[in-house]
Amino acid sequence: MQKIKTALLSYGMSGKVFHAPFLEFHEGFELLGSWERSKQLIQLDYPNTKSFASLDDVLQSDAALIIVNTPVGTHFEYAKQVLLAGKHAVVEKAFTATVAEAQELADLAKEKRVKLSVFQNRRWDSDLKTVQQIVSSNVLGEIVEAEFHFDRYNPILSPKAHKETANDGAGILKDLGPHIIDQALYLFGFPQSVSADIRITREHSLVDDWIDILLFYPDFRVRLKAGFFVREANPAYVIHGKKGSFLKPRGDVQEDELKLGKKPNLDTWGTEPKELEGFLHTEIDGEIIRKKVPALQGNYYDYFDGVYKSIVNDLPEPVTAQDGTRVMQIIEASIQSSEQKKVIDL
Structure with missing residues (x-):
């Protein structure tokens, strides 16, 4: 099974609770680690991962998929950098702060031919x-x-x-x-x-x-x-x-x-x-x-399985950037x- 190397942009509540357990459980993902600003905690739960010191370190890593699970006000800036680096992205809700930001990210993902999904797990x-x-x-x-x-x-x-x-x-x-x-x-x-x-x-x-x-x-x-x-x-x-x-x-x-x-x-x-x-x-x-x-x-596993299939088989994302833009509207x-x-x- 093809492995998708994946990194998180934070390891607070969302990273620890909603993302890492499913990335670890799904055979198609390899969790590389997380950007951690103060406390280095991810290795305590997942010894084979690493704590990244900066966003640049994450972008320069082997990660093909990056989870943007930081505060809403940072989603646009971080997701844009992820997409510009040619990497696939999953962005937490709310997708962005404005409709204009959401549409710009959707357009950029198409331009870079990468997958962009919004984490509407519910x-x-x-x-x-x-x-x-x-x-x-x-x-x-x-x-x-x-x-x-x-x-x-x-x-x-x-x-x-x-x-x-x-x-x-x-x-x-x-x-x-x-x-x-x-x-x-x-x-x-x-x-x-x-x-x-x-x-x-x-x-x-x-x-x-x-x-x-x-x-x-x-x-x-x-x-x-x-x-x-x-x-x-x-x-x-x-x-x-x-x-x-x-x-x-x-x-x-x-x-x-x-x-x-x-x-x-x-x-x-x-x-x-x-x-x-x-x-x-x-x-x-x-x-x-x-x-x-x-x-x-x-089962939130089905969302992550949808992300995996969208990348490996070039299928639509389980929750698309257009879905996220409509919520912002x-x-x-x-x-x-x-x-x-x-x-x-x-």
Whole structure:
């Protein structure tokens, strides 16, 4: 099996939890190491790797693929250097700080004939995979409305300065927002217009921490919400159609298990507890159905496998730069809508 030598641009939470375990597990990748600015930690977990002293060291290494998993405000600068060096790139969400930056990176990747993918791993959550199955099966009939939540109860400001200082990459809109925006576009396509309300709710916060985004489609609406003052969680996904409804609590276990140091596998990984099953209430062939729906298995491995196949077999990336640019279009339109208090046509 062809090996793709891969390096990370940081080994904080995202590198340690979301990337390194899958790069190590997938037989097609060889994890070379990570750029580490202060602490050299990656070798403690992966003894055969190295700690790079600078971005130039990473760019001059044998890495064919570089993961840009640094703060959002640095994504454009670092990804551009990676692409100019002729290397493939995976860029964390939010893809960039602006639509213009996203489009420039997409164009540069085409020019350099390298692969560029956005790390929207939550397409491979057990929750979203289950919702996708319900929607695509047409068991709800014609969709009337959907509502996605990514809520937390966390009134305390983050100790990470880049998350709480006013900058182009900070705030819940570019932190949790890209997850549910991408999921909505993945399921329903690009909307016609956007209306949004963006607020600050935490004491002393300098960045947005509550969003309510409404996507307008010709025949239905999709509402996306996220905030830090939800002690009792809403269903993460609520979908109503002309035949029935489906409600699904957030149940994907992958992030929690990765934080505990558990290693991914292909058999039992991403299996939700039974008590977090979704609930379907609909009509099928004239019969009213009310039942629990077991969640499909989630696995972020499938994202990395898609990246591998895109490079080795010259296939489309599992999440394309165009996908990332479209998410940025929704984000920019949401900011404009909230500031101007009006619906923005796309």
